[in-house]
Amino acid sequence: MDGFSDELEFLVDSTNVDNVGDASEIDYDLDELDDIEDDDRDVVEYEFSNSNGQDITGAALSRDKPLLLVHRSHQHASILPQVLNDAADRHSDELTLGAVVSMPRMSPKSIKSFFNIIPSDDVPIRIADPECFARMDSFGEELKKQRDKEFVGPSTSKYWTYFTEELPAGFTQEWIGAVLDAQRDCGATVLLSPGLWVDPASPAKSLAAMRQHAVWSRERVLSGEHLAVNVTLPSSWLANDVLREQLLNEIVDMSDPVFYMRFRWPLLAQPYGHLIDSSILEGYMELSATCRDNDIKLILPNTGLTGWLALAWGAHGFSTGMGSGERAFADIRLIKIKATGPRPAPTxxxxxxxxxxxxxxxxxxxxxxxxxxxxxxxxxxxxxxxxxxxxxxxxxxxxxxxxxxxxxxxxxxxxxxxxxxxxxxxxxxxxxxxxxxxxxxxxxxxxxxxxxxxxxxx
Ligand SMILES: [Zn+2]
Known part of the structure; x- marks a missing residue:
C-alpha cells in the first residue's frame, strides 16, 4: 500500500463539521467528472436572438424582474434542464432564468452539450464563467493552499490557454480578448471580463486594474453582444467602511451597466450554511442599494439565499446550485483522516x-x-x-x-x-x-x- 491510499481527504466549508459523514457532501474532485458526462450529441451554433430577431438576452438583462442563475454543479447536473424548464413553466412572468458553467473546470464539449439542452427562449442568460481569479498569479495560490491541490486539474486545464498561460509582462488587452473568445466559443450569451482577484492590500492599484480590464473587455465586445463586469474580491471590501466606499465610488464612476461580483466569504459555521457576519451583510445591503439607485444591474454569483435576500435590497440577480460550492463562494479547509473502516454514509x-x-x-x-x-x-x-x-x-x-x-x-x-x-x-x-x-x-x-x-x- 502506498503512502496515499490509506488516507481519505475531505474538503469542508464549515468550521464545526462533527464527522466525516457531514463533510462527505463536498468531497468530490472537481477535475474528474465532466468528461464522463460528455455525449456524442452534435453541437449546434447558438443564436443571440430568438426566431423573431429580438435581443432576448438584452431584454432579460434590462428588465425589472429578478435574475435567477442556476450554477451548474459537478455532480448531478443532468437534472438541471428539468429544473430550469420547471421554473420557466411556472414563473416566466416573474423572473428571468440563466445558467452558469465553470469554464476552466469543464471541457468545451461538456459546456456546449449542457447549453445545448437548455431552451434558449426560456433561459436567455448563459454564462461561461472564466474564473480567472483562480489563476496562479491571482488568488490561485491561496485556493491551492485551502484545497492542497490546483483549482483546475490537467484533465480540463489543457483546453484553456487563457487560464494556464503565463503572463510575465502582465495582463494585456490581447489576453482579455482570448478570455472573451473562449466564452464565445462555448455559446455564452453574456460575456464576462476576466474577474481577477481584487487585492485589498493595494486598493487603488487593484481597482485601477479592474477598471482597465472592463474598458479593454468593452472594446472587444462585438455589436449585439452583452458584457458584465466580472469582479472577485475578499469580503473585507464589504465589511470595511473605507474599502467599501472606494469600491462603490469606483463602480458608480465606471458607467458599466452590469456587474457580476463574487465575494469570498469566511469559513461558514454550518454545512450548506448561510453568511451570518452582519458587517458583510450590511456591506451587501449598501452595495445593492447603490447599484439600484444608479441603475446598475448587480449580479451576485454563488450566494444562495443570501443573494435572494440581496434582491430585496436592490440586487438584480444571484446564482445558486446543487452543491455547496455553487451556493457559497467561501473559504474551505481540508480534513485528512485514516481510512480505517468503511466510509461513513453521507448525511x-x-x-x-x-x-x-x-x-x-x-x-x-x-x-x-x-x-x-x-x-x-x-x-x-x-x-x-x-x-x-x-x-x-x-x-x-x-x-x-x-x-x-x-x-x-x-x-x-x-x-x-x-x-x-x-x-x-x-x-x-x-x-x-x-x-x-x-x-x-x-x-x-x-x-x-x-x-x-x-x-x-x-
Ligand atoms: Zn419539494
Whole structure:
C-alpha cells in the first residue's frame, strides 16, 4: 500500500463539521467528472436572438424582474434542464432564468452539450464563467493552499490557454480578448471580463486594474453582444467602511451597466450554511442599494439565499446550485483522516422552505409530522417519495432549486415591493422556527441561525 491510499481527504466549508459523514457532501474532485458526462450529441451554433430577431438576452438583462442563475454543479447536473424548464413553466412572468458553467473546470464539449439542452427562449442568460481569479498569479495560490491541490486539474486545464498561460509582462488587452473568445466559443450569451482577484492590500492599484480590464473587455465586445463586469474580491471590501466606499465610488464612476461580483466569504459555521457576519451583510445591503439607485444591474454569483435576500435590497440577480460550492463562494479547509473502516454514509440533507434553511432529512420528516404541517408536494419531492427509502440527492437538490425559484417569484411580483415581501417571508420563518422548536429541537447545523440577523436587516 502506498503512502496515499490509506488516507481519505475531505474538503469542508464549515468550521464545526462533527464527522466525516457531514463533510462527505463536498468531497468530490472537481477535475474528474465532466468528461464522463460528455455525449456524442452534435453541437449546434447558438443564436443571440430568438426566431423573431429580438435581443432576448438584452431584454432579460434590462428588465425589472429578478435574475435567477442556476450554477451548474459537478455532480448531478443532468437534472438541471428539468429544473430550469420547471421554473420557466411556472414563473416566466416573474423572473428571468440563466445558467452558469465553470469554464476552466469543464471541457468545451461538456459546456456546449449542457447549453445545448437548455431552451434558449426560456433561459436567455448563459454564462461561461472564466474564473480567472483562480489563476496562479491571482488568488490561485491561496485556493491551492485551502484545497492542497490546483483549482483546475490537467484533465480540463489543457483546453484553456487563457487560464494556464503565463503572463510575465502582465495582463494585456490581447489576453482579455482570448478570455472573451473562449466564452464565445462555448455559446455564452453574456460575456464576462476576466474577474481577477481584487487585492485589498493595494486598493487603488487593484481597482485601477479592474477598471482597465472592463474598458479593454468593452472594446472587444462585438455589436449585439452583452458584457458584465466580472469582479472577485475578499469580503473585507464589504465589511470595511473605507474599502467599501472606494469600491462603490469606483463602480458608480465606471458607467458599466452590469456587474457580476463574487465575494469570498469566511469559513461558514454550518454545512450548506448561510453568511451570518452582519458587517458583510450590511456591506451587501449598501452595495445593492447603490447599484439600484444608479441603475446598475448587480449580479451576485454563488450566494444562495443570501443573494435572494440581496434582491430585496436592490440586487438584480444571484446564482445558486446543487452543491455547496455553487451556493457559497467561501473559504474551505481540508480534513485528512485514516481510512480505517468503511466510509461513513453521507448525511442526508433537505431544504426546508418554511425555515429557509437546510436541515437533516430526519428533522425535516419530524417537522412534516407536526400538526398543520404542509409536506412539500413539488414534483421532485413526490418523485423522491415514490423512490423507496425516501432520499435522492439530485431530487433533493432539484427541490431546493425549485423552492428558491418560488421564493424569488414571490418577492418579484409583490405589490408593496421586494423588501416588504422578503420581510414577511423571513418573519414567517422566524415564527415557524420558534413554534417548531418546541416539538422538534433545531440544534447545531439544523438551527437557522441566520434568521434573526436577516430579519433585522429587512
Ligand atoms: Zn419539494
Amino acid at each position: 442526508q440533507r433537505m431544504f426546508s422552505s418554511p425555515l429557509l434553511h437546510i436541515v437533516e432529512k430526519p428533522i425535516l420528516d419530524s417537522l412534516d409530522r407536526l400538526p398543520n404541517a404542509q409536506r412539500c408536494s413539488c414534483k421532485f419531492c413526490i418523485a423522491m417519495r415514490r423512490g423507496g427509502d425516501g432520499f435522492d440527492k439530485p431530487l433533493a437538490g432539484a427541490h431546493y432549486l425549485r423552492r428558491v425559484a418560488d421564493l424569488t417569484a414571490q418577492i418579484s411580483s409583490a405589490e408593496r415591493g421586494r423588501g416588504v415581501a422578503a420581510r414577511e417571508i423571513v418573519t414567517n420563518a422566524c415564527v415557524y422556527k420558534d413554534e417548531s422548536n418546541k416539538r422538534v429541537p433545531l440544534a447545531n447545523h439544523n438551527n437557522p441561525r441566520h434568521l434573526p440577523l436577516w430579519r433585522a436587516l429587512l
